[in-house]
Amino acid sequence: MRPFIKMHGLGNDFLVLDAREAPVALSAAQVRGLANRHTGIGFDQLILIEPSATADVRLRFWNSDGGEVAACGNGSRAAATLLGGHQRIETAGGALESIGSSEGAEVDMGPPQWDWQAVPLAFAMDTSALPLAWNGLANPAALSVGNPHAVFVVPDAWAVPLAEIGPVIEHDPVFPERVNVGVMQILSREAIILRVWERGAGATLACGTGAVAAVAAGQRRGLLADRVQVTMPGGDLVVTRRADGHLLLAGPAQVAFTGQVDLERYA
Numbered sequence: 160m161r162p163f164i165k166m167h168g169l170g171n172d173f174l175v176l177d178a179r180e181a182p183v184a185l186s187a188a189q190v191r192g193l194a195n196r197h198t199g200i201g202f203d204q205l206i207l208i209e210p211s212a213t214a215d216v217r218l219r220f221w222n223s224d225g226g227e228v229a230a231c232g233n234g235s236r237a238a239a240t241l242l243g244g245h246q247r248i249e250t251a252g253g254a255l256e257s258i259g260s261s262e263g264a265e266v267d268m269g270p271p272q273w274d275w276q277a278v279p280l281a282f283a284m285d286t287s288a289l290p291l292a293w294n295g296l297a298n299p300a301a302l303s304v305g306n307p308h309a310v311f312v313v314p315d316a317w318a319v320p321l322a323e324i325g326p327v328i329e330h331d332p333v334f335p336e337r338v339n340v341g342v343m344q345i346l347s348r349e350a351i352i353l354r355v356w357e358r359g360a361g362a363t364l365a366c367g368t369g370a371v372a373a374v375a376a377g378q379r380r381g382l383l384a385d386r387v388q389v390t391m392p393g394g395d396l397v398v399t400r401r402a403d404g405h406l407l408l409a410g411p412a413q414v415a416f417t418g419q420v421d422l423e424r425y426a
């Protein structure tokens with residue numbers, strides 16, 4: 160049996176396993192089994208905390224579909240909340256820094272990456288506004304914040320049929336590694352509403368990298384200030400652009416419960 164911690168950031172929920180003392184090897188099938196909300200523990204993402212040779216800790220992330228991914232903003236904040244204090248974090252999507260407190264954490268998610276090959280896209284396009292449309296959603300920004308995002312500016316975020324259109328865009332071959340799909344309604348230069356269809360997890364109550372990507376997209380178009388409140392179905396995050404171009408993600412993260420799990424049962 161292995162101890163686990165169930166956490167969430169505004170309802171974007173995580174199974175956290177601390178593998179710094181004892182390594183954990185996970186198959187995609189095991190992750191999918193653990194993610195099942197009826198026969199497993201249930202989560203949007205699984206987070207593994209591992210030792211790091213280059214930072215204080217290494218974080219690895221898996222979506223509920225079993226795929227390992229390089230970034231998870233809310234997941235990084237949840238781990239940072241657990242770890243507390245100032246942490247240097249190694250991830251496959253880049254090095255992060257966090258300041259944790261008992262209620263939540265702020266994570267430096269680094270600068271957004273706008274090169275089409277960094278997103279990645281299947282061919283060169285203007286990433287500030289792709290010349291593409293899907294069922295009425297058109298001209299998204301495309302960028303990486305350690306993971307790929309397409310962000311659409313829409314007049315009413317709540318009116319978008321995300322469950323129908325999200326998977327179509329997620330799996331479009333123009334995104335060779337698939338993509339997280341955000342629909343952003345701009346309320347003012349300091350406030351947006353955002354809903355996200357997440358690659359490998361579907362519609363979530365909040366998405367940290369999605370919030371960072373949406374604010375970066377709005378800032379690139381000259382529509383948003385340096386500090387923006389991002390209202391998502393699960394609550395509010397704050398994204399701040401620092402003078403060096405790094406984007407800081409702040410908001411609450413909580414422990415829901417702890418337990419023991421037999422990982423072999425899901426192999």
Ligand SMILES: N[C@H](CCC[C@H](N)C(=O)O)C(=O)O
Nearest residue numbers: 231232233306357358367368
């Ligand atoms: N679905 C994302 C990973 C989790 C992102 C989200 N939960 C966050 O807080 O950033 C992806 O496949 O890149």
